[in-house]
Amino acid sequence: MYEAYEYRHIVGFEETNLVGNVYYANYVLWQGRCREMFLRDHTPELVHALANELALVTTSVSCEYHSELFAFDDVVIEMRLKELLQNRALMSFRYFRQNADSRTLVAQGEQGIACMRRTGDQLQPEPFPATLRAALQRYYQ
Helix, strand or coil: CCCCEEEEEECCHHHECCCCEECCHHHHHHHHHHHHHHHHHHCHHHHHHHHCCEEEEEEEEEEEECCCCECCCEEEEEEEEEEECCCEEEEEEEEEEECCCCEEEEEEEEEEEEEEEEECCEEEECCCCHHHHHHHHCCEC
């Protein structure tokens, strides 16, 4: 398997529903959090640009659930690059319950993103900056 960017998360009570398992929408939130931490770790110089003229727009999200997660579960989310075009990328995500000596796949999904530039109140397609392109390609599957 190819190298993956990993984000670790401990499930809190606020992420569970009345039954006690993780509410399904949180998996999508974790995809976004994983993506944000990737940017922080690999392209901190883009944070200012993303707060101003540059935008990473989510174009699609999916998630398939295989097993339930509960409060205090230790979750590892692996992110890999599936496809990188001029201003679009497709990322894959795999969610694992981490135990002391093993990982169990509990969900997997994908997220499409587009790099855009803000001009006034419009968004225009923009090629990925070279630093971001290089960082993403490190995790190409």
